[in-house]
Amino acid sequence: MNYAPYIHNYHNCTQIIVAAMLKRLGVPTELVWNQAGFGYKDEGDYVIVDPYYTPVRRQLADDHGIDWVEACSPEAGELAIQLDEWLALGRTAGVISDMYELPYHAYYRQAHDSHAVEVIGTAPGGYVVCDHYYQYVGPISRRDLIAAMESYQSRYGGYKDVHLFYLARQAEQNCTGASFGHRRTIQRNVDAMQGRPPEADLDETMRHGLSAIPVFGEKLMRLLETESEWLDLTHKMIKEVSFTRYHFHVFLSLCGLPELAGKALEASQHWQVMGNMVARGLLRKEAKSLRDRIEGRFARLLEAEADHTQALAGWLLAHPDWSMPER
Numbered sequence: 001m002n003y004a005p006y007i008h009n010y011h012n013c014t015q016i017i018v019a020a021m022l023k024r025l026g027v028p029t030e031l032v033w034n035q036a037g038f039g040y041k042d043e044g045d046y047v048i049v050d051p052y053y054t055p056v057r058r059q060l061a062d063d064h065g066i067d068w069v070e071a072c073s074p075e076a077g078e079l080a081i082q083l084d085e086w087l088a089l090g091r092t093a094g095v096i097s098d099m100y101e102l103p104y105h106a107y108y109r110q111a112h113d114s115h116a117v118e119v120i121g122t123a124p125g126g127y128v129v130c131d132h133y134y135q136y137v138g139p140i141s142r143r144d145l146i147a148a149m150e151s152y153q154s155r156y157g158g159y160k161d162v163h164l165f166y167l168a169r170q171a172e173q174n175c176t177g178a179s180f181g182h183r184r185t186i187q188r189n190v191d192a193m194q195g196r197p198p199e200a201d202l203d204e205t206m207r208h209g210l211s212a213i214p215v216f217g218e219k220l221m222r223l224l225e226t227e228s229e230w231l232d233l234t235h236k237m238i239k240e241v242s243f244t245r246y247h248f249h250v251f252l253s254l255c256g257l258p259e260l261a262g263k264a265l266e267a268s269q270h271w272q273v274m275g276n277m278v279a280r281g282l283l284r285k286e287a288k289s290l291r292d293r294i295e296g297r298f299a300r301l302l303e304a305e306a307d308h309t310q311a312l313a314g315w316l317l318a319h320p321d322w323s324m325p326e327r
Contacts (some may be wrong), residue, residue, distance in 0.1 A: 003092075003120045005135040010243045012236075013133040014116040017094040018056070020132055021118075021167045027064050030254050032056070033247035034185050036264065037192030038305075040212040041205055046230035047219055048206070049237035051244040053188070053197035063180065065170040072163040076149035079164055080142065083119060086166060087127075092120045093164045095129075097148035098155060104136050114156050119145070182255050182324040187316055189248065193309040210306055217298045224281065224291045231287060235278045242271035255324060260315060263308040270301035 006020035011033075019029050041048040057068035071082045079095075086093050099105045099115040107113075121128040126141040153162045188198050195209035202208075207215060223231055245268030252261035274297045281287030281294075 003118075003130045003137060005130060005132045005137060007132070007135065010246045011133075012240060012243070014094065014096075015056075015243075016132040017116055017118045018167065020130075021092070021094075022060075022064075022066070025066065025167060025169055027060075027066060030247075030250050031180055032059065032064065033244070034189075034251040035059075035192075036189050036244045036248035037197060037208065038210070038212055038241065039197070039202070039206045039208050040216045041203065041207070042215075042219060045228070046233060047216065047223075047237075049216060049234070049241060050206070051241045053192045053202065053208070054199050060167070061170070067168050067170055068165060069168060070163055070165040072161050074153055074157055074161045076146045076153060076162055079149065079162060080146055083127075083164055084122075086164070087119065087122055091166045091168075092118055092130075093166045095119050095145070095149065095164050096152055096160075096162055097145070098151035099148070101144060101148035101151045102131075103140065103144055104131070104138060105134065112151070112155055114152055180324065182251075183316070183319075183322050185251070186255075186312060190309060190312045190316060193305070194313070210302075210309060213302055213305060217295075217302070220278075220298070221291060221295060224278075224287045224294060227281075227285070227287045231278060231282055235275055235282065238271055238275035238278060242268050242275060244268075245271060257315070260308075260311055263304070263311055267301070267304045267308050270297065270304050273297055274301060 006016055006023065008016055008019060011019055015033070019033075022029050022032060035052050035054060037051050037053040039048075039050040039053065060066040060068055071079060073079050083093055083095065094116050095118070096114060096116050098112055099107055100109060100112045102108060102115070102117070105115075115133070118130045118132065119127045120130045120137075123139040126139060126143070127145055128138065129140050129145075130137045149162045191198055193209045195211055197208045220234065223234060245264050249261045249264035249268060252264055274294055277290055277294050277297065278287070281290045
């Protein structure tokens, strides 16, 4: 099979692997990436911002009949053995690593960051990887891959141990027609943005919905004022929120709702512009001086989010029996 990199500007490095795997399994990805909530938690020095109210792996199992199989361990060597077993069975695997130890990477031995690659086969002395995010397909030695996994564990293991994953189909399930529940997906997003996320097992210490966005904004301004070292992580979270709004725009377009889709896209663009300004402040070490501009963008962003949620809620009230036409 030809494992050309899957190129998409609105996925992080893990999600782009998942999307590539799903496409090989025949799952329509526009029906997977459709969550556009907002959760916020203040952890003191840093914040957690999460636009997903349902774990993606649960969404895959419940809506698409796809199992997310994961192996997790603090020992990279043990996981390499598991990786070998999966590859011998003809599977490919997503592998979490530190890009600092990836020899093909432009920032090899220059910068640390968690990064996921897909291992698609074996090669003499190691493996063949497909790095969709950086569009690289080629060999990597077993020693280098284990070093990248060990480096991840030493720097980020406190958050989550190094891990591998693959996707597998449970059984055939129709998720392309009316059975998918397109209206229910819209309703769940509205509930989430109105502060009523649908999952009962969410972190109860997180704030959810529109009311949480200005609280995050106040914290972001303080992080900018102090030029916090946590701004890089915050920037990544802002990007992820932007991505979810873009994907929801694609989903709404698929539903034949261009006006609502346009509002989702507008919200995505506001998050993206604000994230770019935060990144610029980090790169040029001028985050504090950009505070006023970012605050102005944040006000427009909040207005766009409120307008979108209101429009979605109004549409749901006006179309209580709507369902996606069969194609």
